[in-house]
Amino acid sequence: MRITEGLSTKDKQAIIHWTNSKDANFLQQWAGDALQYPLTMEELNALSHCYRIEAEGSFIGIIQKIRVEGSNVHIGRFLINPSLTGKGLGTSAMQLFIAMLFEDKRVHSISLNVFDDNPIAKGLYTKLGFKVVATIEGERKKYKMVKTA
Numbered sequence: 232m233r234i235t236e237g238l239s240t241k242d243k244q245a246i247i248h249w250t251n252s253k254d255a256n257f258l259q260q261w262a263g264d265a266l267q268y269p270l271t272m273e274e275l276n277a278l279s280h281c282y283r284i285e286a287e288g289s290f291i292g293i294i295q296k297i298r299v300e301g302s303n304v305h306i307g308r309f310l311i312n313p314s315l316t317g318k319g320l321g322t323s324a325m326q327l328f329i330a331m332l333f334e335d336k337r338v339h340s341i342s343l344n345v346f347d348d349n350p351i352a353k354g355l356y357t358k359l360g361f362k363v364v365a366t367i368e369g370e371r372k373k374y375k376m377v378k379t380a
Contacts, residue, residue, distance in 0.1 A: 302339035
């Protein structure tokens with residue numbers, strides 16, 4: 232598995248296909264409220280610091296370094312090709328991305344948000360050492376989770 236910064240046009244087309252073949256709820260599940268359904272190339276082009284996840288030479292997903300806040304990196308927009316979920320690829324990708332981020336000695340913690348109605352993702356993050364530090368009430372309850380180095 233490899234994670235590299237930047238997405239090709241073909242990668243973005245795959246993300247659009249995976250998302251728009253589902254529904255608005257699926258988009259919100261992996262992208263939060265920042266992107267609109269149906270997903271467009273323009274919206275993906277506007278995202279910065281996106282990373283390409285590949286396995287066996289093929290594009291399988293995306294993750295984004297959303298912002299740096301002091302010694303914390305906030306990540307999100309994590310998506311694995313829906314036809315490949317349940318095979319441990321998400322776990323491997325997240326472990327690799329976490330290791331990459333912590334290679335920078337200025338990074339002391341990584342944070343992310345996960346919706347309450349996404350127990351599989353929340354379970355993955357918990358298994359990888361993230362802890363809930365805040366509950367955010369709203370239309371859909373979500374949790375802010377943090378992992379320290």
